[in-house]
Structure formats: structure tokens, C-alpha cells
Amino acid sequence: MSETLTLAKGLNAGLRRAMEDDPKVLVMGEDVGRLGGVFRVTDGLQKDFGEERVIDTPLAESGIVGTAIGLALRGYRPVVEIQFDGFVFPAADQIITQLAKMHLRSLGAVTLPVVIRIPCGGGIGAVEHHSESPEAYFTHTAGLRVVACSNPADAYTMIQQAVASPDPVIFFEPKRRYWDKAPVDVEAPREAFPPLHEARVVRAGEDVTLLAYGPAVKTCLEAAEADDRSIEVIDLRSLNPLDIGAVTASVERTGRCVVVHEAPVFTGFGAELAARITERCFYRLEAPVLRVGGFATPYPPSRLEDHYLPDLDRVLDAVDRTFAW
Amino acid sequence: MTIDSVRGATGSGLEPELVQLLTPEGERVAHPDYPLDLTGDELRGLYRDLVIVRRVDREAVALTRQGELGLWASLLGQEAAQIGSGRALGPHDMVFPTYREHGVAWCRDVEPIKLLGLFRGVDHGGWDPAEHGFHLYTIVIGSQTLHAAGYAMGIQRDGVLGTDRAGAAIAYFGDGATSQGDVNEAFVFASVFNAPVVFFCQNNQWAISEPLEKQTRIPLYKRAQGYGFPGVRVDGNDVLACLAVTRKALREARDGQGPTLIEAFTYRMGAHTTTDDPTRYRLKAEEESWKLKDPIERLKAYLVRGEIADTAFLDEVEDEAKRVAADLRKACLELPDPGPEALFQHVYADPHPLVGEERERFAAYLASFEGATGE
Ligand SMILES: Cc1ncc(C[n+]2csc(CCOP(=O)(O)OP(=O)(O)O)c2C)c(N)n1
Numbered sequence: 083m084s085e086t087l088t089l090a091k092g093l094n095a096g097l098r099r100a101m102e103d104d105p106k107v108l109v110m111g112e113d114v115g116r117l118g119g120v121f122r123v124t125d126g127l128q129k130d131f132g133e134e135r136v137i138d139t140p141l142a143e144s145g146i147v148g149t150a151i152g153l154a155l156r157g158y159r160p161v162v163e164i165q166f167d168g169f170v171f172p173a174a175d176q177i178i179t180q181l182a183k184m185h186l187r188s189l190g191a192v193t194l195p196v197v198i199r200i201p202c203g204g205g206i207g208a209v210e211h212h213s214e215s216p217e218a219y220f221t222h223t224a225g226l227r228v229v230a231c232s233n234p235a236d237a238y239t240m241i242q243q244a245v246a247s248p249d250p251v252i253f254f255e256p257k258r259r260y261w262d263k264a265p266v267d268v269e270a271p272r273e274a275f276p277p278l279h280e281a282r283v284v285r286a287g288e289d290v291t292l293l294a295y296g297p298a299v300k301t302c303l304e305a306a307e308a309d310d311r312s313i314e315v316i317d318l319r320s321l322n323p324l325d326i327g328a329v330t331a332s333v334e335r336t337g338r339c340v341v342v343h344e345a346p347v348f349t350g351f352g353a354e355l356a357a358r359i360t361e362r363c364f365y366r367l368e369a370p371v372l373r374v375g376g377f378a379t380p381y382p383p384s385r386l387e388d389h390y391l392p393d394l395d396r397v398l399d400a401v402d403r404t405f406a407w
Numbered sequence: 408m409t410i411d412s413v414r415g416a417t418g419s420g421l422e423p424e425l426v427q428l429l430t431p432e433g434e435r436v437a438h439p440d441y442p443l444d445l446t447g448d449e450l451r452g453l454y455r456d457l458v459i460v461r462r463v464d465r466e467a468v469a470l471t472r473q474g475e476l477g478l479w480a481s482l483l484g485q486e487a488a489q490i491g492s493g494r495a496l497g498p499h500d501m502v503f504p505t506y507r508e509h510g511v512a513w514c515r516d517v518e519p520i521k522l523l524g525l526f527r528g529v530d531h532g533g534w535d536p537a538e539h540g541f542h543l544y545t546i547v548i549g550s551q552t553l554h555a556a557g558y559a560m561g562i563q564r565d566g567v568l569g570t571d572r573a574g575a576a577i578a579y580f581g582d583g584a585t586s587q588g589d590v591n592e593a594f595v596f597a598s599v600f601n602a603p604v605v606f607f608c609q610n611n612q613w614a615i616s617e618p619l620e621k622q623t624r625i626p627l628y629k630r631a632q633g634y635g636f637p638g639v640r641v642d643g644n645d646v647l648a649c650l651a652v653t654r655k656a657l658r659e660a661r662d663g664q665g666p667t668l669i670e671a672f673t674y675r676m677g678a679h680t681t682t683d684d685p686t687r688y689r690l691k692a693e694e695e696s697w698k699l700k701d702p703i704e705r706l707k708a709y710l711v712r713g714e715i716a717d718t719a720f721l722d723e724v725e726d727e728a729k730r731v732a733a734d735l736r737k738a739c740l741e742l743p744d745p746g747p748e749a750l751f752q753h754v755y756a757d758p759h760p761l762v763g764e765e766r767e768r769f770a771a772y773l774a775s776f777e778g779a780t781g782e
Pocket residue numbers: 112141143165169172507546547548580581582583584585611613614615675679
């Protein structure tokens with residue numbers, strides 16, 4: 083059965099189903115209970131699953147992630163909400179030093195099925211620390227799986243798959259797309275979900291490949307629609323592991339590639355993509371892989387964010403440059 | 408298991424330890440540890456401050472509703488905690504605020520319009536902390552308490568404590584912040600080094616939707632004991648008590664006697680910020696009961712009853728508050744949007760090649776649109 087849901091509601095429905103399916107699944111974070119989260123992603127869950135399973139925690143991110151690790155050691159599957167991207171850093175030690183490495187340190191004896199949900203990205207006119215794209219810090223940390231949903235249907239399936247993963251998953255949610263609506267098949271069996279770590283061609287094209295994830299996917303689709311060239315758009319969905327096969331298959335056909343993300347270009351995730359594509363498709367490339375993203379500056383005050391965020395014009399400008407090479 | 412059933416839970420009722428000099432009815436009461444003798448001018452000055460910062464706050468909320476600000480964190484209900492502590496500050500003291508300390512900013516002569524830049528999205532703050540003895544607003548909960556402790560360690564190393572050049576650092580933070588590691592680490596550093604810092608916690612009973620019980624099982628001021636310095640709970644809606652208690656703590660810090668934790672027991676009368684909807688998590692009755700403890704009404708009652716202020720004075724203050732608000736509105740509407748070059752400014756103190764390169768490339772990109780009429 084298909085329902086039209088917002089991305090936030092898709093996550094909510096996915097979390098609900100994960101909690102129904104497995105009594106060990108917990109939701110924890112700041113304001114996730116009674117309020118239902120500042121973006122209402124956990125709306126109603128505490129009412130239906132109780133305070134033991136949907137936990138309003140003390141205001142302490144290191145504490146939240148650290149105790150989630152402890153709960154996981156005791157057999158639970160915590161889904162942690164970090165209220166905004168900029169507030170994940172107090173928990174960096176627990177995530178990078180503890181969560182990511184415990185499986186290895188125990189020679190595989192310990193698994194930590196912890197999901198860390200992070201609303202990310204800009205475009206909502208927020209004050210500082212509320213618009214960041216910290217994915218590269220986490221993709222740089224071995225032991226973490228890192229995924230980013232871009233639409234309601236994926237939000238619904240991917241959050242359930244993240245919860246089911248035996249490994250820790252950093253789960254990025256594009257906050258300015260929370261209110262986007264689309265049909266979601268809420269009754270599809272889990273076996274029918276597309277694999278969590280598979281990329282998807284969201285628009286087929288012949289001339290150039292746009293690679294994006296999270297909030298930038300929609301930007302790329304709009305850019306592709308607005309242009310006369312035949313533009314292929316790939317939603318990576320998973321950053322680590324990376325579905326490099328889907329990427330190279332596309333670039334082998336088009337010979338041109340532009341990577342788009344909101345995070346700063348300098349040592350951003352796009353650098354990894356550009357390097358890998360160059361290694362694998364060197365003789366097929368008509369132009370270097372170009373990157374469009376944030377500047378080498380902190381995220382600006384909101385009245386400047388339209389300049390900072392990659393938009394349709396900047397994406398197409400890069401496309402132009404690959405053709406002019 | 409609900410939190411209320413937990414052994415030793417505090418509840419959020421007033422406790423006997425509360426320092427109070429002015430009752431909610433506006434009656435002056437004495438406290439043996441906190442004598443306070445203010446002139447009529449000083450008392451009227453406090454009233455003026457309270458009324459003006461409330462009016463400024465109301466204007467900022469209105470500007471947000473009208474789309475002129477992206478967001479505003481209202482201080483409504485917390486005026487006395489902020490003005491009382493703010494007016495206790497001396498010229499050499501240094502304030503480390505959160506994002507809600509508009510009243511303290513007022514006491515440090517930071518023009519209200521400066522506060523609006525961050526919320527309008529034209530800058531990230533942008534006043535000079537040293538000029539005002541008032542650091543930048545800090546949004547990441549608790550971080551500034553460590554900066555205050557470190558700043559205080561600097562004052563200590565300057566060798567000025569006990570002299571007339573002595574200052575203290577004062578860190579503002581909320582009840583929710585007390586759960587953060589940073590805040591607890593700040594307590595440890597301040598204690599171990601006996602640093603001249605005052606920790607001023609405005610316990611407004613809520614951290615967005617989470618009530619105090621989600622952060623603590625003992626009254627917050629009692630935590631100080633565990634770290635090894637004094638803690639005191641003051642009626643945060645009593646401007647006189649907040650002034651007296653903060654004065655004493657600052658004086659002791661400047662004299663080299665180390666840190667104090669002040670818990671100002673108050674209430675966030677409004678939403679957490681303009682995007683929050685408190686009807687989802689708290690009862691109107693609670694708000695109503697706190698209305699009876701309003702910080703401004705009680706001072707007004709005291710001033711009028713004691714004939715320290717007459718109607719002419721009260722009217723004058725109203726008029727002035729209106730003027731300040733009108734000026735603020737005008738200045739807000741006139742705040743220029745920063746140009747795109749601002750993106751690349753002040754990222755580093757010294758020139759940086761990549762930032763310079765990106766600035767030039769972006770300028771050229773923007774220029775490429777000029778003259779493109781879109782035929
Ligand atoms: C590290 C961090 N985590 C989360 C947030 C989001 N947040 C902003 S204000 C707030 C509640 C703060 O409560 P409290 O410390 O009591 O201060 P109050 O807002 O009541 O003045 C939260 C969780 C944040 N700003 N920083």
C-alpha cells in the first residue's frame with residue numbers, strides 16, 4: 083500500500099516499523115520523546131512505545147552516544163538522534179574512538195548496532211552550527227557505515243536497514259527536504275527494499291554524470307531538468323561503503339562527471355569520488371571530474387547561504403565547464 | 408518507571424535555600440549573608456533596565472514573526488536574573504554568555520541591534536568581546552563555561568587578583584547545559600586552579616521540551632559541593648537578590664577566593680525560541696503560576712509602595728522603552744545584507760591562498776551573470 087509521506091514522516095514510519103519488529107530497538111536523544119524531536123521525526127513514538135524505549139536524554143551528546151554503546155553491549159539497538167549536525171562534535175570521541183573500533187578491538191566478538199541520525203545541511207535560514215555537512219569526518223573513520231537519504235521512500239526503507247545493520251551507521255537526513263512529499267510503499271516486505279549500500283540512477287542520461295547524495299540530489303535533478311543536454315543523475319545513497327561500480331558504469335558511458343555536495347569541496351567527499359573515478363575511468367574521461375560544493379570557509383550566516391549552497395546555476399556552470407574542456 | 412517515582416527526585420517547587428530579598432508581592436526582606444543597600448536612583452535604574460530589555464525582547468519576537476529575523480531566543484521571565492547579575496559586573500569582569508543573555512548584553516553596553524545580526528543571519532555576532540567585556544554568544548551548549556574557566560586562569564596569571572585591577576570571569580548557562588561534559592569539566596578546572604570564575608546558571612526549568620528532572624536529581628546549586636566550591640540558589644525573579652548574590656561571588660573571585668556556582672531559579676515564560684511550540688510539552692497552569700512571580704511587577708510594587716518611584720517615572724520608562732524598541736526596529740530593517748565577498752572574510756587572520764582563490768573565482772562567476780539579460 084502506497085501512502086504519500088513527507089521525508090520526516092517516512093523516517094517516522096520506518097522507525098515505528100523497526101520498533102514493532104524488534105523490541106530491542108530504542109530511540110534516544112534530546113527532545114525526542116514528549117516533543118517528538120525538533121523536526122518531529124520521532125513524533126508519537128514515546129506515546130506508543132513508552133519512556134523505556136523512547137528516551138528523552140540529558141543534554142549531553144557524548145553521554146548519549148556513550149550510553150548507546152553501553153546499551154548495544156547489553157543487546158539493545160539504539161537509534162540516537164543528534165539534534166543538529168553542528169552538535170555531533172561533542173560526541174566525536176565516542177563515535178570515532180569507541181563506536182567505530184570496538185568490533186575490531188574485540189576481534190569480532192562485539193558488534194555495535196547503533197544508528198546515529200543526523201539532520202544535515204543548510205537552506206533553512208538557521209543560525210550557526212545548524213546547517214553543516216560533516217559527512218567527511220565520518221567517512222574518514224573506518225568502522226562506520228555512512229548513508230544519506232534524499233527522499234521519503236528511501237528514508238522509510240534506509241532507516242530500517244540501518245537499524246538492522248550489525249555495524250554502527252551514521253545516518254544523514256537532509257533537513258531542508260524533511261517536508262518534501264512522495265509516495266511510500268509502507269507495506270513492502272523488507273526483502274524487497276533496495277540494498278542499503280547500492281547507489282541509484284535517479285535520472286538516466288548520456289552526456290554527463292552528476293553524482294550527489296542527501297539534499298543535493300534534488301538540486302541535481304532540477305539542474306538536469308532545466309538543461310538541454312542529456313544529464314544522468316546518480317543518488318549515491320551510501321557513502322561508506324561506496325557503490326563505485328554504479329558510478330564507474332555511468333561515467334564509462336558519459337565520459338564526464340560532476341560531483342555535487344554542500345560540504346566544502348576542499349578535502350570533501352567529492353575528492354574521494356574524483357580520485358576513484360580518475361583511477362578507474364581515466365581513458366574514458368573527456369574532462370577532469372569537477373566538484374561543486376561549499377567554499378573553504380565556515381558555513382556562512384543565513385543571508386549568505388544561497389551563495390554558499392550549490393544551486394542549479396552552479397551545477398550547470400560546472401557541467402558547461404566539463405563540456406568546454 | 409516514571410521519573411517522578413524515583414527515590415530522591417527533586418520536584419521543581421521552591422526550596423527553602425532560595426535567597427530572596429524581594430518577595431513576589433514586592434516586599435523587601437533581609438538575608439543575613441546578603442545585605443544590600445541601594446539608593447533610589449539605583450533601584451529606579453534596575454527597574455528601567457528590566458522594562459527596557461523586556462520591551463527589546465518583545466520587539467525582537469515581533470520582528471521574527473514578521474520575517475525580519477530567522478529566529479529569536481526570548482529572555483521573557485529571566486530579566487531579573489540577567490539584570491541583577493549584569494549590574495553586579497565591574498569594568499574588568501568578562502562575561503561568557505549563551506544565546507539568551509540579551510539583558511546582560513544590555514548591561515555591557517552591547518547595542519541591541521548588534522544582537523540581532525546573528526538572528527537575522529547577517530553575521531555570527533560580530534561585536535568585539537574585549538570592548539564590552541562580553542564574549543560572543545555561544546550556541547553550542549556549555550562550551551563557553553570552559554572558556555570562562557580558562558579566561559579566569561589568565562586573570563590569575565596576570566597577578567591582578569586582590570588589586571583594583573582585578574576582574575572575574577562569569578559564565579552563563581542553562582539548566583540543560585549542566586549535563587554537558589564541558590560544563591562539568593569547567594567546574595573541575597575552576598576548582599582545581601581556584602580560578603576567579605562565577606558560574607551563573609539560569610535554571611529556567613526547561614531545556615527546550617525537557618523539564619529539569621531530565622537533567623538532575625538534586626538541586627543544581629548543590630552540585631558545586633561535589634566539585635569543591637560554594638553553590639547558592641537565588642530567586643532568579645528577584646533582581647535585588649540576583650544582584651547581591653552575584654556581587655558577593657564576583658567580589659570573592661576577584662579577591663582570589665575561587666569559583667562560585669549560582670543557580671538562579673527562574674522560568675522561561677515563552678517558547679524555547681520562536682520556532683518552538685511549548686503547548687506540546689507543558690501545561691498552561693505552570694506558566695500561569697510563574698506569572699505571579701513576575702520579576703518586573705514585584706519591583707514595581709516595591710518602588711511604588713515605598714514611594715521610590717511615581718507614575719511620572721514609570722511612564723517615562725515606558726516611553727523610553729518604546730523609543731528603544733522603535734529605534735531597534737528601524738535599525739533592524741536598515742541592516743544591510745552582507746555582500747558575497749563577506750563569505751571569504753575573516754576566515755583566517757593571515758591571508759590564505761585557497762580562500763583568496765575561491766573568492767576571486769566566485770567573484771568572476773557572479774560577474775558572468777551581469778549583462779546576461781536572459782533574452
Ligand atoms: C551541544 C548542543 N546540543 C544541542 C543543542 C540544541 N539546543 C539548543 S538550546 C537547547 C536546550 C538548552 O537548555 P538550557 O541549557 O536549559 O538553556 P535554555 O535554552 O533553557 O536557556 C538545546 C538542546 C545545542 N545548541 N548544542
